[in-house]
Amino acid sequence: MDIIKERYDIAINRIKDIKEDNAVEQKYYDYFVYVSQFILMLDEIYGEIQSEKIKDYSEKQLQDLNKKLYQDIYAENYAKSYANPEYAVKVLGETYGKILCYVYAKLRSQIRNIYKEETEIFTLYIELFIEIYNYFEESENPEVKYLEETIYSFEKDNSEIFMDKMIDERVNPENKFAVNIVMDSDLNDLRYLYLYGEHIGNNEIEMAKFLNRMDDEEVKRLATVYTEGYRQGFVHAKKDLSIKDTVDIRYNIGFERIVRAAIDNFKEMGLKPVIYSPGYQSTSPNKQYWFDHKFDQALYLDKSYVKRKLESARNAYEERKDMAKVMAGPAVIEIFGENPFEPENKKEAFSLTKEQQQVSATYSTDYQRMVNEYIPGDERSFTIIAFPIPEFGEKFEEMFEATVKINTLDMEKYGKVQQKIIDTLDKADYVRVVGRGSNKTYMNVQLHELKNPEKETNFENCLADVNIPLGEVFTSPVLKGTNGKLHVSEVYLGELKYKELEIDFEDGKIKKYTCDNFENEEENQKYIKENIMYNHETLPIGEFAIGTNTTAYVIANKFDVIYKLPILIVEKMGPHFAVGDTCYSFEEEVKVYNPDGKEIIARDNEVSLLRKSDIKNAYFGCHTDITIPYDELGEITAVSENGEEITIIRDGRFVLEGCELLNDAFDDK
Known part of the structure; x- marks a missing residue:
């Protein structure tokens, strides 16, 4: 730690000199002085923390300090912040703007390390900043490749420390x-x-x-x-x-x-x-x-x-x-x-x-x-x-x-109703899910064959344990034969909003996708690929579920917040499909049972089964649930091998006998 302290002190002293150097072109000098002042502000806070003087700060002083740390990325200030790549490129030029913006953002990420009194990584980033500054000091127009190579070496060489x-x-x-x-x-x-x-x-x-x-x-x-x-x-x-x-x-x-x-x-x-x-x-x-x-x-x-x-x-x-x-x-x-x-x-x-x-x-x-x-x-x-x-x-x-x-909500009551839905679904060869109104959803979901229906089931009866609140039955579908279009008018996934999201599936894998977030179709597809598909070329359906928490749905509509709710609750408010891994990824060999004692056998699909021969292609490290709300839902129907159909939901209401409890919330609204 003494070596880190020594390096830290040397780096801070060098940062103090930058303001006086005035040795680079003015527009770059303004950037380096601005970032240096930010670094010195963190150093000053570090001193107050170490000396424990910060414990005597009033709430107002602490609030003002917090605002000072984050003020240049507030929306009202962001347009003229070096942390904004658009502004950085405008002021510093396309050649250097993005790189210098990246360096400043990395230094901003060190605020938490200062408060934890962990200076090693902060010191590394200050040294990187100084090294970049030295390039500009030595040349009016340093080679971009040297800057990029410096950052590449920095991230790669220090990955051991970071990890x-x-x-x-x-x-x-x-x-x-x-x-x-x-x-x-x-x-x-x-x-x-x-x-x-x-x-x-x-x-x-x-x-x-x-x-x-x-x-x-x-x-x-x-x-x-x-x-x-x-x-x-x-x-x-x-x-x-x-x-x-x-x-x-x-x-x-x-x-x-x-x-x-x-x-x-x-x-x-x-x-x-x-x-x-x-x-x-x-x-x-x-x-x-x-x-x-x-x-x-x-x-x-x-x-x-x-x-x-x-x-x-x-x-x-x-x-x-x-x-x-x-x-x-x-x-x-x-x-x-x-x-x-x-x-x-x-x-x-x-x-x-x-x-x-x-x-x-x-x-x-x-x-x-x-x-x-x-x-x-x-x-x-x-x-x-x-x-x-x-x-x-x-x-x-x-x-x-x-x-x-x-x-x-009462787990015992919901558990019994959900079991009735599962008993019906277990008679099905596949499940048909159809939207209504302007919703274009039409999906056929292929289910696993139950070789011993008396002791086996396809669907898990999900109550309030790992996923609170209660309210869904779910399975890992068979991919071959699972086909169709999933469409949702609006959905909020991972802090991002999607408008008119459409995903087409062929044999359980994503074939096409689009949304209406941007005017340019290429941007729409990029948005989905980066943030739902996590840059995979395709993903399988890892889960099909029917949400039963109508209480949550009615409350969400009462407060007009259905698109503000987290997927944790939204997934219980209608049928949903998850793209990516199954709910049982890495645990497929562990036997799982419902409260009625039946083993849930649908823990795999054709992709996850690759773990036995080609594990690198068996998992994707992601699982994103996309829910169709009840008011966009036309029907969910279980279709048996001989063509018999039993409808579970029609026009957003449960019509399966024994599920009347689930409609009570609609009647009480």
Whole structure:
């Protein structure tokens, strides 16, 4: 650490000199001075943290400091920020603008490391900045290839350090930065919010205030729904929780009261918390900034870099294999209520070439396989629960209460109704799903053959354990024979909004796709390929499900927020198709049973079966659910091998006998 401190001090002193140098062309000099001032601001904050003077800051002082750190990427300032590739190219030229924008964005990402008092990676990026500056100091027009080679070498050579730190944070419970904030802070003193170094906006402040007004018993109840769902995930899958030692907790800043109560519950289960960045995060100060830098890796991504990165990851996991093996899996608190984000595609932003898309997709798959090797999928579980945030609007508190209702529906009642749907589906050769009105959906979903229907089933009866709330039956379809078009008028996936999304399938794989987000069809297809298909040329259908949580659907329509809800809830509000891996990826050999004792045999499809002969092509490392809401749904019909048809849903209502409970929510609205 002394060597790091020495290098850090040398780098900061050099940064101080840049302002006085005035040794480069004026437009570049302005950039280097601006970024140098940002670095020195972080250094000053680091000094205040180390000396503990920051503990004496008032809430107003901390708020002002937080705004100062993030102000140049706020939407109102972003048009003239060097973090904006459009502005950087305009001012610095196309030759250097994108590269210098990338360097500044990387330095901005180091705010959290300063607050954690971890300066090694920050030091590396300062040294990279100085090296880039030196090129401009030595020549009025430095060769772009030298800048690109410098960045490539930097990212590749330091991948071992980057991956080692990242993986250590994900499995080592001794990293207590966020845990200490949650467990040791006075949560009524909102100064604690600013200890993370993340952007703190109205959502985080008002969420913390809202939870602070809640009595302890209600907070404990919410935490218990969350942690009990996690525990039940192990019980229902017949996995042994007692062999695990840690739990990966993820949440949005402002939820600390629930997280603290959850940590106490997990402790009773024998689990220690692991909380890392971005496991804790805050709502974005500007999602366009995030989108603009989503593919910055295009500057250095190639097969050699990925090979080095995977080698570094394996070394890091190998050193911590005992820690990794006892990781029980993620327990996630998701948020919803943010205004849907429709990004602008900027030509100045980096984008991946076709070859890089393939490299990126391969890396994601290979890395996921590695994670599964060290944190075995057949031994871990997860849970996800979602709550609204204040951005939802003036009815936020009412929606929060409604969400609690959605998350705590009677599992026994729903379980029985869902079983009736499963019993009907198990008689089918395939399922027909048809849209209504302007919805163009027409899908035939091929099901697996049940060789012993008395003991086997195709569909899982999903209740409130790993996926809270309850409300779906799902399967992994047979790909051959699964054909048609999936169409949704609007859907919100992974923080991005899609308009008139259409995907055509042939034998269960994506054949064509489009949407209406952009005027240019090429941009529409690129948007889908990058953000739904994760740059794969095609993806199989990994899941077909029927959502049964009509209560959630009615509440969403009452508040007019159906397109603000997370997929976690939306997937329970109609039929959905997931593209990518199956729900059982890496766990196909683990037998899974429904409450009625039947084994769920549809855990594979033709692609995932390749794991036995060609594992590199068996998994994709992604799984994206796309839901057709009830009001766009014409019918779901089970069709038997002899042609007999039994309709489960017609015109957005359940018509199968025994499912009357599911229509009650529509009648009560």
